[in-house]
Amino acid sequence: MxxxxxxxxxxxxxxxxxxxxxxxxxxxxxxxxxxxxxxxxxxxxxxxxxxxxxxxxxxxxVSRFEGITMAPPDPILGVSEAFRADTNDLKLNLGVGAYRTEELQPYVLDVVKKAENLMLQNGENKEYLPIEGLAAFNKVTAELLFGADNEVIRQQRVGTVQGLSGTGSLRLAAALIERYFPGSKVLISSPTWGNHKNIFNDARVPWSEYRYYDPKTVGLDFEGMLEDIKAAPEGSFILLHGCAHNPTGIDPTPEQWEKIADLIQEKNHIPFFDVAYQGFASGSLDADASSVRMFAAHGMELLVAQSYSKNLGLYGERVGAINVVCSSAEAATRVKSQLKRLARPMYSNPPIHGARIVANVVGNPELFNEWKQEMEMMAGRIKSVRRKLYDSLCAKDKSGKDWSYILKQIGMFSFTGLNIAQSENMTNKWHVYMTKDGRISLAGLSAAKCEYLADAIIDSFYNVS
Structure with a gap:
């Protein structure tokens, strides 16, 4: 058989x-x-x-997780995944906001390497940090933001807790709002960084949008912004981009910031700043912190999230902070204690390596000056690429369209004004990877690629509805 x-x-x-x-x-x-x-x-x-x-x-x-569906790709990080899968030699990744050299290679700042060498020489250990983070980091990051001689620093009215870069710091602040300001609404600019809404949704904090971008002028809808802030329930949190608004690159003028501050104070709202690009937008640490310092000078209580991903290139170190300016030192101490309480079950304590880099760079006069020079170099390259793209668009577009809004924007991003279909054409036809809202990262562009990008933008703008 x-x-x-x-x-x-x-x-x-x-x-x-x-x-x-x-x-x-x-x-x-x-x-x-x-x-x-x-x-x-x-x-x-x-x-x-x-x-x-x-x-x-x-x-x-039979899996207990059978009912869990596949999550969609992240609208920003998913761009890089698609870029890596593309084999075309002309491809450009203008999606993720990470600085690249003229050769489009990742850049580690020289000052970061020197700080790390100092850490090796000092034989630093890898012990747990306190819940609030590295004390030396918290001191220098608050002083860098507000100015060492600012009265909120001198009067110890700032509660600072080290967070997991900008995202983690925003999320910790959102948890504070949810617990101690239940029902309070956060107002977010339209448009805004893609993760802002995720953060507040995850923290169960209600939010709505205020007008910010005017597609007709490719500029700031200032009157609409003021109207929406004025109409918000008293005591709302108003999320503001301290400098280099993401994704538009459009910032209020100093005079407009004054009017925004006056209105927020009049309505008893609480300003909540996201400062992701201090020193990286204009090349000046002080200029890029001027909006935050103005609000503090008005005597307002406010929240400020910081990140060192861009200005020190510490993308993978996840180093940042949440700062809460209070009316008294006693209130700041209490708020800090509750931020620590919220952080403990979230992540226990923050990572040490990036915080030590920041503390060494900012706390060492020689390294600090070198850092400022490197920031000016990076900001200068982005400004140069922005100008080159503008010149290429003007030279190639014979219609007489005014592309000057490209030059009026600031920071590492440019809001092209392209819609979803046009942005998809940029990717599908031209292999230019970008977010669907029309944002491109100039930090990922080289001068040599500007003419190619201009061709792609012009084709998409005129030939795709």
């Missing part, structure tokens, strides 16, 4: 043998057992087993 060998690997997939009822039952106690099988006996007997045959029992568990 011909022998038959049973292989569980050759059997039908588990899902094919399960009834729909079994598929829905996700209890660990409910398991489907496939019995041993043979043509002759139906079951392998003890006699069969004595001849060295192995009794095979395949157990199939």
């Amino acid at each position: 011909a022998s038959t060998t049973f292989s569980p690997l050759a059997s039908a997939s588990p899902s094919a043998s399960l009834s729909s009822q079994a598929k829905l039952n996700t209890s660990f106690r409910n398991r489907i057992k496939l019995k041993p099988w043979s043509y002759e006996h139906g079951l392998l007997s003890g006699k069969d087993l004595s001849r060295g045959q192995i009794k095979m029992v395949a157990t199939v568990n």
Whole structure:
């Protein structure tokens, strides 16, 4: 008689043998057992087993996670995933906001390397940080933001807690709002950085939008912004971009900032700044912090999230802070204690390496001056690329369209004014990877690629509805 060998690997997939009822039952106690099988006996007997045959029992568990659907790609980080899969030599990644050299290579600041060498020489340990983070970092980051001689620093009215870069610092602040200001609304600019809404949704903090971008002028809708802030419920949190607004690159003028501050104070709102590009927007640390310092000078209580991903290139170190300016030192101490309480079950304590880099750079006069020079170099390259792109657009576009809004924007991003379909054409036809809102990262562009990018923008603008 011909022998038959049973292989569980050759059997039908588990899902094919399960009834729909079994598929829905996700209890660990409910398991489907496939019995041993043979043509002759139906079951392998003890006699069969004595001849060295192995009794095979395949157990199939229906996953408790069967109902979890596949998440969509991240609208920003997903751009890089698509870029890596593209084999075209002309491809450009203008999606993620990370600085690149003229050769489009990642850049580690020289001052960061020197700070790390100092850390090695000092034999720094890797012990846990306190919940609030590295004390030396918290001191220098608050002073860098407000100015060491600012009265909020001198009066110890700032509660500072090290956070997981900008995202983690915003999320910690959102948890504070949810717990101690229940029902309060956060107003977010339209448009804004893609993760802002995720952060407040995850923290269960209600939010709405205020007008910011005017597509007709590709500029600031200042009157609309003021109207929406004025109409917000008293005591709302107003999320503001301290400098280099993401994604538009459009910032209020100093005079407009004054009017915004006056209105927020009049309405008893609480300003909440996201400062992700201090020193990286204009090349000046003080100029890029001027909006925050203006609000502090008005005597307002405010929140400020900071990040060192861009200005020190510490993208993967996840180093930042949440600062809360209070009306008294006692209030700042209490707020800091509650931020620590919220951080403990979230991530326990922050990472040490990036915080030490910042503390060494800012706390060392020689390294600090070198850092400022490197920031000016990076900001200068981005400004140069912005000008080159503008010149290329003007030279190639014979319609007379005014592209000057490109020059009026500031920071590492440019809001092109392209819609979703046009942005998709940029990717599908020209292999230019960008977010669907029309934002491009000039930090990922080289002067040599500006003419190619201008061709792509002009084609998409005029030939795609």
